[in-house]
Amino acid sequence: MTAETERVAAKPPRNQRVAAPQRPVARVLPMLGLAHLDRPFDYLVDAKTDADAQPGVRVRVRFAGRLVDGYLLERLDRSEHEGALSWLDRVVSPEPVLTPELAALCRAVADRYAGTMADVLRLAIPPRHARVEKEAASHDVARPIAEPAAAGWDVYDSGRSFIEQAVAGGHPHACWQALPGEDVAARLAELAASVAASGRGVVIVVPDQRDLDRLEAACEPLLGDACVTLAAGLGPTARYRRWLSALRGRARVVIGTRSAVFAPVVDLGLVVVFDDGDDSLDEPRSPYPHPREVAVLRAHGSGAALLIGGHSRTTDAQALVESSWAFDVVAPRAAVREAMPRVDGLSDEDRRVAGDPMARTARIPAIAFDAARRALAADQAVLFSVPRRGYLPSVACARCRAHARCRACNGPLQMSERGDLACRWCGRPENRFVCPVCAGTAVRALMIGDRRTAEELGRAFRGVPIVTSSGDKIVDEVPAGPRVVIATPGAAPRAPGGYGAAVLLDTWAQLDREDLRAAEEAVRAWMAVATLVRPRAEGGRVVVVADAAALPVQALIRWDPVGFATAELRQRLELKFPPAVTMASVDGPPAAVSAFLDLLTMPPEAETLGPVPLPAGVRRPAGLDESGPVDRMLLRTPRSAGRSLAEALRNAQALRNARHDDTAGIRVQVDPPTIG
Structure with missing residues (x-):
């Protein structure tokens, strides 16, 4: 009998439970999701659940008077805890779903992102289905796998x-x-x-x-x-x-x-x-x-x-x-040169655009129309890529050109085919627009979506089938033959043998976004479109309606994504932006962000940027009033001190949770995808 068992046996065990004869202590991670409780706790295992209570299984334990789910991490001979231990309530399933490798990974991810292991486990392990676990596991050996030539x-x-x-x-x-x-x-x-x-x-x-x-x-x-x-x-x-x-x-x-x-x-x-x-x-x-x-x-x-x-x-x-x-x-x-299509870039100053009335009305210069007509004449499909779905997905005040925003959530307003205004984020209709800057009541288009573009191209290419692919109506593949396809980034269907031509429209909307990764994401989106086009030897052609001298356009023309990423990374090193540094964002009401920063003990190398209003396009933290202001504070540190920053953020979260100072929700995110 171990010392731990003797300590428990000194008085009659509750519910007449008897501790397991060997390794009677279970180290359990309760699924609490609170930073100050993100650690294992020890429980006693009784003899009845001894066989099933193995490392990796789902369990139920009593914590602070209530039953909570958890994962059994390991079995021990004794606990370092000096007080009395509670009993493991029950083993939910004998299936060891949390392997040692997965447990180590989830702990590393939680530490890397200043989160809790419980939150990572919810992402890593799907919810249990008892019927599936009880199904007899097939022991048939899968057919042998032959190594392919590759x-x-x-x-x-x-x-x-x-x-x-x-x-x-x-x-x-x-x-x-x-x-x-x-x-x-x-x-x-x-x-x-x-x-x-x-x-x-x-x-x-x-x-x-x-x-x-x-x-x-x-x-x-x-x-x-x-x-x-x-x-x-x-x-x-x-x-x-x-x-x-x-x-x-x-x-x-x-x-x-x-x-x-x-x-x-x-x-x-x-x-x-x-x-x-x-x-x-x-x-x-x-x-x-x-x-x-x-x-x-x-x-x-x-x-x-x-x-x-x-x-x-x-x-x-x-x-x-x-x-x-x-x-x-x-x-x-x-x-690379053999596989890529021909790529042409242009600019507003180019005489091919300046003297072209089509470019001013339909945003499509003659060089792009020429490429499209040649492909259609060769019985090939043509792809037009537009940044946004909808009719007029972004509008502005017609008088002062200020972006039209929703009065409820500050999201961008969009216009439907019927001329109705509504928020692109929350869907709230705007029945009477009044510009908060100049009190104007009329709007103008800032961006044209796929449906409006389809109208324009339908008039330009009469008799040619028009296909749109975007949002929840994505077409996976178009049949062979001449047709015009209008798609948003990531929604372009494939064409048999590849498209004869592709035209990238409204590229300014991708390049001019106030986001650190705007150019990088634009190049990624353009290359995803261009890779669907036939090679140059087969007549494939891509027209980028953008300044040919711009570095992102040059990366596409030369098909040099590595060179572009290298140049971008050098700029980030000079400006101290990710991934050259580790950056974290703290989003929330101004008072909550300030209070959180008071709890934060940052590494000596760290610096703060802000606070500033939450960038456009970034959703608010969950649970916040849609009408209240939201600030963002950025924290920056060299990559070598990234783990120290994550640990400091996690400790501040633990203090905040321990003080129950969580009535005003904040969001802490390491390396956020949008910095603004």
């Missing part, structure tokens, strides 16, 4: 080397620059099958369901039932069933969206995040971890290989390369 990787410098190292059990870290028009799904499927054939697990994260559907179709012939998909659209039951399949070792490859980066594959050998700059990967739930950073932490902690890929290059990925933590997997320039 010849498509040979065109990339270091591509074959990366695969060989990953298959051999190494841990290479690389950033892959996919060629224009590359069959990304096929390349990723080959990579996953190569590593899975060696007996190790693979996790691949893509931005959205369309990407996931293509990847699933490419993986099925190579991997069969050894590959499962994880996405929110599956529904809770199917999602949990597939998650358990990975946990139990039946599925060696997991592909999915955002939260699939936490998938509990056995013997992880490779983690892939493709198109890490897509805003679909921005996690909206606390502590707001980005899958790219989670993948970096996971690869480092588990010794797995890591691949971050895309048609463009984010400054965050480039920072990994320049720090020598990752290496480049890129194609030679000759291969």
Whole structure:
């Protein structure tokens, strides 16, 4: 009998419980979500639950007089706590869902993002479904996986080397620059099958369901039932069933969206995040971890290989390369030139635009119309990319040109085809617009959406089918033949053989945004469109209605995303902005932000910027009055002190929670996607 058991047995045990004969102490993490309680607590395990109370299982414990959920982290012989211990109430399920590797990852993510481990676990582990757990686990051995030839990787410098190292059990870290028009799904499927054939697990994260559907179709012939998909659209039951399949070792490859980066594959050998700059990967739930950073932490902690890929290059990925933590997997320039379409840029001063009446009325210069007509004459589809969906998604006062804003939430007002004004954020109708600056009552268009553009092009190309793809009406693929497609970024359908031409409209709306990453995101969006166009040798052409001398446009013309990311990163180093530094934002009512900063003990290297009003386009913290002011304070520190800043933020949150000073909600976010 251990000392802990003797201490409890000194008086009659409550409910006549008898402690487990061996390792009677369970270290449990209650799912409380409060920073000052983000640590394990010790409980006694009785003999009846001894067999089921194993590390990783879900449990129920009594905390502060109420029953709460938790995870059993480990069993111990004795506790360091000097007082009496409460009993473990019950084991919810004997399924060990929290593996040691997943527990270490969730702790690292919580520390990196100044959050709580409980919040990260809610992202990492789906809700339990008892019926699914009780289903007999299939012990049939999945069909053997043959290692594919993966010849498509040979065109990339270091591509074959990366695969060989990953298959051999190494841990290479690389950033892959996919060629224009590359069959990304096929390349990723080959990579996953190569590593899975060696007996190790693979996790691949893509931005959205369309990407996931293509990847699933490419993986099925190579991997069969050894590959499962994880996405929110599956529904809770199917999602949990597939998650358990990975946990139990039946599925060696997991592909999915955002939260699939936490998938509990056995013997992880490779983690892939493709198109890490897509805003679909921005996690909206606390502590707001980005899958790219989670993948970096996971690869480092588990010794797995890591691949971050895309048609463009984010400054965050480039920072990994320049720090020598990752290496480049890129194609030679000759291969890039052969695969890319012809790209033309222009400017308002260009005589092709200045003397063109079409450019002034339809925003489309003659050079773009010429490219479109040539493609349609060759029985090919033409793509017009516009930044926003809707009719007139952004309007301003006709007198003073001030942006028209919603009186309830300060969101942008938009106009429908019928001329009605409504908020683009909260949907509140604006029946009588009055400009708060000059008292004007009329509005003018600032931006033209896809539906208005479709009207204009329908008149310009009479008799040609018009297709729009945006919002919740996304078209995945258009049939062969001449047609005009109008799509917003990320919603462009594929065309058989590729588009004959693409025109990028209203590029100023992407470049002129008051956001640190505006140029980077514009280049990513443009390259995503251009990669859908046929190569130059087949007549493919892209027209960018923007100044050809601008650096983002030059990056597209030369198809040099790595060079552009390098230049952007150098500017960030000079200006001390992410990813050259670690930056955190504190958003909330002015008084709450000020009170929080009073509790914060920042590292010596840190500095504050602000406070300033919350940038346009950023949602308010949850639970705030929509009419009240919201401030943002930015905290900046060198990357070397990033963990110290996160720890300081977490300690301030703990003090705030302990004092119950949380009536006015604030949001603390490390490396926020929008800085303004």
